[in-house]
Amino acid sequence: MTDLTTNPAARAGAPAADDQWWRSAVVYQIYPRSFADSDGDGVGDLRGIIQHLDHLQELGVDVVWLSPVYASPQDDNGYDISDYRAIDPAYGTLEDFDELLADLHARGMKLVMDLVVNHTSDEHPWFVESASSVDSPKRDWYWWRKPRAGFAAGAPGAEPNNWGSFFSGPAWHYDEVSGEYYLHLFSRKQPDLNWENPEVRDAVYDMMNWWLDRGVDGFRMDVINLISKVAGLPDAEVPPGAVHGDGFPFYAQGPRIHEFLQEMHERVFAGRTGDYLTVGEMPGVTVEHARLFTDPARREVDMVFQFEHVGLDHGAGGKFDPGAASPRDVKASLGRWQEGLAETGWNSLYWNNHDQPRVVSRFGDDRPEHRVASAKALATVLHLMRGTPYVYQGEELGMTNMPFASIDDFRDIESLNHYAVAVAAQGQAPEAVLAALRVMSRDNARTPVQWSDGPAAGFTTGTPWIAVNPNAALINAAAQREDPGSVFAHYRALIALRHSERVVSHGSFELLLPEHPTVFAYTRTLGDRQLLVIANLSGERAVYDLPDAAGWREAEPVLGNLGGRLPRVDGRCEPWEAQVFLQEVTG
Known part of the structure; x- marks a missing residue:
């Protein structure tokens, strides 16, 4: 089996110079408030990030996406910006930012800023x-x-x-x-903000250019598909049981959205030399919309964040009425996006971010017997698809949801507002509301990164702004870095594979076994090079009948996630087993 637990210095088969560089890149999202605190005030900061850049370099990521560090009253943890050209004192100074940027560039990594311009x-x-x-x-x-x-x-x-x-x-x-x-x-x-006003757009583009001139490498654009509203702002249909109208049809993919994004590209990026990345967060975007947004000929954005797969476990009452998403539903959704953007456009691949609960607890199994294997299996199927993978801080360690005891443990405005309305105004039972928050609250993603088994998980020497997950003694970076069987080691192997094998970054995608209830299998093909991924997304042993199984029995086993079992195409998978094979194909 190929040893991919080390990050190769040279990237064999790297893309040609005229390829989009981000096809073979991996992005790491940092939520600064919860990443690392350097001064003991309990809030993560820029110097804390600087102190942990070795971790990111060892992981092998190419880009850091930095959630907002701008001046802010922190009503929504920095997504409410009061000065786009200043660093919030809680995070440090512009000098700290410049040092972080220089350190990342010196390590061969890029920095993407969060652009929040639907609102201030x-x-x-x-x-x-x-x-x-x-x-x-x-x-x-x-x-x-x-x-x-x-x-x-x-x-x-x-x-x-x-x-x-x-x-x-x-x-x-x-x-x-x-x-x-x-x-x-x-x-x-x-x-x-009223984007119909050209003065607003001028001010936004001027600000973006200011950051690019400072050296940043692009933007992740917060809810960017909401900036164009339908003229007249009409009343919306009120869904059954709801109090307010659903205005989404009147402000998502609005009438001038493509015009605005094309204008942004022309005013900010056109004529610049450099390798930039633009990704638009777009709630409610469809495959058809995404093809337009990401078509290179249209010059809008490089890729979008779509929400289809992370909405599969939402019930009739929305995200705080959680249900369950079957492996079949998840792979069908992801496979549909792979097919939909196969010829035009590009996928961004993610399980986690600052707005989503932890994937191990959500689509995996965070019980001790399956936590590590399920974290690796989910990572395997995501990272080897066609698209640019995103790793959210702590995901590479297999961090889990937080066992919140009471509403007093939550900090997120969305969760707190929902609890107040559901309990006080709608009369729902507090414990039922808490049960839903424990599953779906954004705070699950915002507990501090677990660096060690020491006090506050090594995040701070003070009192953290939100409590550390009590499983930090078991799940932490220090314990995993030297463990070849760790979740961290598996993420390193997946990232190295994307860097070293052009079939991963550029190959076509074909979903196999679409009706199998738990096995997620697909191939990636580029010329005579072919990759096979097989993963059992369940806690029960699975059997499968793979087309052309005999043709894969002599293939090279590249990666597996169960230490005691060599990957082989034999028609069975252990619980949460993931296997990757590589072969040359002829004819």
């Missing part, structure tokens, strides 16, 4: 000026509207339309000073 903080000077008067020159930089006719201003039902916010409650906040409402699709402290 209500403490951003743009909004402060906009709210200062109905005659303010920046009034039209945001969505201001008068109360609904026939209703007293500020009274329930007086909102300009019936849209609901993603964070519970109406999507409008009443400003007593001016007697008008402003739109906020998220928190009331996150007013939406």
Whole structure:
């Protein structure tokens, strides 16, 4: 079996110079608040990241995506920005940022910033000026509207339309000073920018150019497909049992979204020399939409984050009405995206990010007997598909969901707002609401990275802003770095395989055994090189009948996830077993 537990210095079969470099790249997301704290205040910071760059280099990643570190009141942990050109003091200084950027570049890694321009903080000077008067020159930089006719201003039902916010409650906040409402699709402290105003777009593009001139290598664009709203902001249909209308059809993939993204490319990236990455986070995006957004000829974005597979376990009541997603459903969804973007466009591949619960607890099995194997199996099927893989901090260690004891343990505004509305306004049983939050809350992804088995898992010398998962004594980076059977070692092997084998970064994809209830199998083919992936995504032994199994019996076993079993195509898989094979094909 090929030894892929070390990161090769040379990348055999690397893409040609005219290929998009990100086809063979792997991106690592850092959520700074929870990554590493250098000064003991309990909040992660830029110097903490700098201190752990050896970890990222050893893992072998090519790009770091940095969640927001801009100045912010921290209503939504930095996704409410009050100054796009300043670093929040909780994270450090611009000098710290410049040092981080230089250190990453010196190690051959790139840095991608989080671009949050659907909304700002209500403490951003743009909004402060906009709210200062109905005659303010920046009034039209945001969505201001008068109360609904026939209703007293500020009274329930007086909102300009019936849209609901993603964070519970109406999507409008009443400003007593001016007697008008402003739109906020998220928190009331996150007013939406009016992209119809060309001055807004000019200011955004100027800010983006400022960061690129500083040396950053691209942007992950937060909910970027929501920036174009339908004219008139009409009332929306109210789903059964809901209080507010679902405005999504009126602000997702809006009428000018492609125009805005093409203009952004022209004003920011066109004419620049350098290897940049642009990825758009796009809730509700379809395969058909994604082909347009990621078609290189259209010059919009390089890839998108789609949400189909991470919505499979949402119940009729949404994410906080969790169900279960079968392995068959998961592979069907991912396979459909592979097929849909096969000829035009590109996939971004992810299980985890700062908004999703931990994949080992969600689609895997975090019980002791299966946790490591399931983490490796899920990583295997994701990383070897066609697309650019994203690793969220701690995922490479197999970190799990947090056993939150009470609502007092949560910090996320979405979770806290949901609990308040569900319990106080809707009369749901507190324990039932807590049970759903334990499964789906964004805070599951935001507990501190588990660096060691020491106090606070080595994250801080102080009191962490959110509690450390109690399993840190068992799951931590220090214990895994020298363990060839660890989750960390397996992620290193997968990343090295993408770097060394062009069939992974450039090959075609074919889903096998689509109806099998638990086995996720596919091939990747490029010329005479072919890769086979077989993984059993369940805690029970599986049998399968692979087409052309005989042709694979002499193939080279490249990677397996069960230490005591050599991978072989023999029609059976142990619980959570993953196997990878490579061969030359003829004719």
